[in-house]
Amino acid sequence: VLAAEQAAACLAPGALWLDGNSCSPGAKRRSAAIIEAAGGRYVDVAIMAPVYPKLHRTPLLIAGPHAEAAGALLAALGMEAKPVGEAVGEASANKMIRSVMIKGMEALTAECLLAARRAGIEDRVLASLQASNPAIDWPKQAAYNLERMMVHGKRRAAEMREVAETLRELGLPDGLASATADWQQRIGDLGLEAGEENFAARADAILGRL
Numbered sequence: 001v002l003a004a005e006q007a008a009a010c011l012a013p014g015a016l017w018l019d020g021n022s023c024s025p026g027a028k029r030r031s032a033a034i035i036e037a038a039g040g041r042y043v044d045v046a047i048m049a050p051v052y053p054k055l056h057r058t059p060l061l062i063a064g065p066h067a068e069a070a071g072a073l074l075a076a077l078g079m080e081a082k083p084v085g086e087a088v089g090e091a092s093a094n095k096m097i098r099s100v101m102i103k104g105m106e107a108l109t110a111e112c113l114l115a116a117r118r119a120g121i122e123d124r125v126l127a128s129l130q131a132s133n134p135a136i137d138w139p140k141q142a143a144y145n146l147e148r149m150m151v152h153g154k155r156r157a158a159e160m161r162e163v164a165e166t167l168r169e170l171g172l173p174d175g176l177a178s179a180t181a182d183w184q185q186r187i188g189d190l191g192l193e194a195g196e197e198n199f200a201a202r203a204d205a206i207l208g209r210l
Contacts, residue, residue, distance in 0.1 A: 004031035016070050020045040022159040024096060024166040025089030032064065032088040041066040044088045045081075046095035063091035096166040103156055103163070104176055107183035109145040110206075117203040130150075143199040146187075146206065153188020153206035155202075157181045186210070 003021070005129050011017065017030060017035045020041065032042035046061040060081040062070055067083040074081040116125040129138045149156065160181035164174035190209045195201055 001030050005032040009033050011038050011040040012117040016041045018043045018045050021127045025168045028092045029090050029111040043070040044091040046091040047082050064088040096163045100161050104180045107180040110183050113142050122173040127194045139199050147194040148201040149187040150192045150194050152183040157185035
């Protein structure tokens with residue numbers, strides 16, 4: 001919203017304003033009102049995957065009354081933008097609600113498997129998870145989830161606070177989203193490098209600083 005306020009006075013009439021911030025649908029709607037009042041055309045954008053390695057081919061969801069116009073321009077630039085609705089907030093809702101699962105699983109990994117590592121039983125816990133859901137390579141996924149939190153935890157925590165706001169806007173409890181934000185912030189604040197590509201090394205690096 002602050003970015004929209006600061007940019008509104010500088011917009012040319014009819015300019016497209018693509019908002020790719022990770023924030024709640026309500027925040028997107030407030031930003032849209034500011035941009036539209038200034039004569040701009042607001043587009044709700046959700047960035048649905050890490051920008052690296054796909055760079056400009058990273059999949060985007062776009063929404064709002066000007067999404068089709070923005071999509072044509074983005075396609076001409078070789079970008080992957082999919083219109084998902086005419087209402088501002090529809091794209092961001094997809095990203096926010098999906099993050100309950102994606103970032104929540106990272107936080108579950110941290111809470112479950114850091115405890116298992118400290119208790120000296122991670123091999124048995126990982127084996128039990130593997131037996132319950134063999135489609136996932138649990139040691140590899142655990143290492144990856146910790147790396148995401150170590151490298152991107154502070155940014156992901158900010159996003160999860162917006163996810164919590166999204167849930168409150170929907171009239172739902174936000175306990176898991178808020179707890180996920182706490183875990184992401186806690187690990188991100190440690191300022192650790194991802195280091196070796198294995199669960200034990202990353203878990204030990206985190207546990208040594210908690």
